[in-house]
Amino acid sequence: MSDRRPRAAWRRHTEPSSEPESTPGPTDRPSVVQASLYREGRRVSSPATLADTFRQLREHPDGMAWIGLQRPTEEELHSLAAEFDLHELAVEDALEAHQRPKLERYGDTLFVVLRAARYLDAQEEVEFGELHIFVGPDFLITVRHGAAPDLSTVRRRMEENPDLLALGPEAVLYAILDAVVDGYAPVVAGVQNDIDEIETEVFGGDPAVSRRIYELSREMVEFQRATRPLVGMLHGLMAGFTKYGTDEELQRYLRDVADHVTHTSERVDVFRQALTDILTVNATLVTQQQNAEMRALAEAGFEQNEEIKKISSWAAILFAPTLVGTIYGMNFDTMPELHWAGGYPFAVVLMAVVCTSLYVVFKKKDWL
Numbered sequence: 001m002s003d004r005r006p007r008a009a010w011r012r013h014t015e016p017s018s019e020p021e022s023t024p025g026p027t028d029r030p031s032v033v034q035a036s037l038y039r040e041g042r043r044v045s046s047p048a049t050l051a052d053t054f055r056q057l058r059e060h061p062d063g064m065a066w067i068g069l070q071r072p073t074e075e076e077l078h079s080l081a082a083e084f085d086l087h088e089l090a091v092e093d094a095l096e097a098h099q100r101p102k103l104e105r106y107g108d109t110l111f112v113v114l115r116a117a118r119y120l121d122a123q124e125e126v127e128f129g130e131l132h133i134f135v136g137p138d139f140l141i142t143v144r145h146g147a148a149p150d151l152s153t154v155r156r157r158m159e160e161n162p163d164l165l166a167l168g169p170e171a172v173l174y175a176i177l178d179a180v181v182d183g184y185a186p187v188v189a190g191v192q193n194d195i196d197e198i199e200t201e202v203f204g205g206d207p208a209v210s211r212r213i214y215e216l217s218r219e220m221v222e223f224q225r226a227t228r229p230l231v232g233m234l235h236g237l238m239a240g241f242t243k244y245g246t247d248e249e250l251q252r253y254l255r256d257v258a259d260h261v262t263h264t265s266e267r268v269d270v271f272r273q274a275l276t277d278i279l280t281v282n283a284t285l286v287t288q289q290q291n292a293e294m295r296a297l298a299e300a301g302f303e304q305n306e307e308i309k310k311i312s313s314w315a316a317i318l319f320a321p322t323l324v325g326t327i328y329g330m331n332f333d334t335m336p337e338l339h340w341a342g343g344y345p346f347a348v349v350l351m352a353v354v355c356t357s358l359y360v361v362f363k364k365k366d367w368l
Contacts, residue, residue: 034155035067041166043159050076054083057138064168065139068151072143084139087111094132097145101229103236110135110240112173112233115226116149116180119190126187126219128226131180133173140169142176154179167247174250177234178257184227184264191216191223191271195278202282205289213279220272227265234258313362320358321351 035053037045039060047053050067057065069076074095081091087106093099093113104111112133120127129146142151154175158165165171194216201209234257241251324347362368 034152035065036155037063037065038165039063041162041164050079050083061138063138066155066169066172067139067141068144068155069142070144077143080134080141084134084136084141085109086134090134094134094143097130099130099132101226101233103233105240108137110173114177114180114230115222116146116183117187117223117226118147118149118183119187121190124190124194125215126191126223128222131176133176135169135173138169140172149176149180149183151176151179164250167250170241170246171250174254174257178253181230181257181261181264184261187223188264188267188271191220195271195274198275198278202278202285205285210279210282210286213275213282217272217275217279220268220275224265224268224272227261227268230261231258231265234261309367313358313367317355317358317362320354324351324354 035047035050036043037047037053037056037060039062044060044063045056047056053065053067057063067080072095077086077091077094080086081088085107086109090104090106090109090111093111099113101115102111102113110133112135114131114133116129116131118127118129119125127147129144129149131145131149132143134141134143144151154172158172158175164175194212198209198213198216201212234254238251238254238258240246241254359368
């Protein structure tokens with residue numbers, strides 16, 4: 001891709017548009033974050049519209065256009081596709097977010113999809129963004145879906161290093177890849193801290209930890225989808241850089257990025273496995289806690305039953321003399337025992353015998 005051919009040799013549309021350049025249209029919409037024209041690594045202009053960018057690039061075929069868009073409309077992307085001969089399949093992908101990271105070549109144009117990430121410390125969450133990049137012989141177009149990554153710092157860094165920027169769109173692609181991969185480092189650090197906190201919460205018995213484990217595990221699945229394909233992509237890109245004779249220093253830079261993303265991908269795999277293990281441990285601890293609670297409830301129920309048996313036993317014992325006393329307390333003259341001299345001792349002995357018998361029976365049954 002380092003072979004910087006004149007635009008007329010590869011671009012499908014080289015003739016100026018028949019429409020007036022000042023005619024407002026979809027290219028004048030505010031989704032154009034920034035468009036700049038560079039020559040020999042230095043910015044020569046910052047066109048206000050895409051139409052001006054197209055015109056100035058035609059006037060300077062040795063220049064390079066760097067166009068940044070955020071959530072562009074279909075009309076804007078189609079105007080770029082017509083000007084730079086972008087493949088319709090790549091344009092369709094760029095219109096839609098939620099694409100997997102990938103690297104595809106369409107003629108002289110590379111189409112790259114990246115998933116950026118940033119850690120929101122206040123919410124303790126990982127936010128993902130999506131970036132689509134078109135790289136041609138003399139242009140680079142970025143299409144962002146989401147807040148991340150912040151490409152203004154990439155542009156500023158590249159403009160401070162004109163020698164690197166003079167290497168062309170491939171150098172800008174490297175800088176964007178480097179920024180995206182460097183952006184993973186704070187995410188890794190934040191997730192590591194979250195996992196440490198979760199481990200403490202798990203063994204501290206925090207009931208809300210299960211939800212936090214689930215949410216972080218889901219974020220790690222997304223993070224894994226962002227980093228794992230990037231490893232193969234960078235190796236494919238390095239092979240292409242070698243094949244097309246890209247600057248050797250730039251190839252070394254790209255290898256360094258590949259090393260970083262490989263390390264990050266391995267860390268993400270470790271995080272996901274650690275969260276799986278923590279979730280298993282948490283489930284075990286929750287089960288043990290539930291079993292302990294059930295055992296405590298069972299013991300409490302058993303003790304309650306014992307108390308009920310004692311109360312019932314004493315109630316039965318006390319019921320016997322109450323029954324005898326109630327019977328002989330009735331006011332009937334015809335009751336034979338009322339006028340018997342031994343009636344009172346007989347009633348007392350009867351109550352004592354019944355109570356003693358009940359006490360002995362309940363005691364043998366271990367109710368008392």
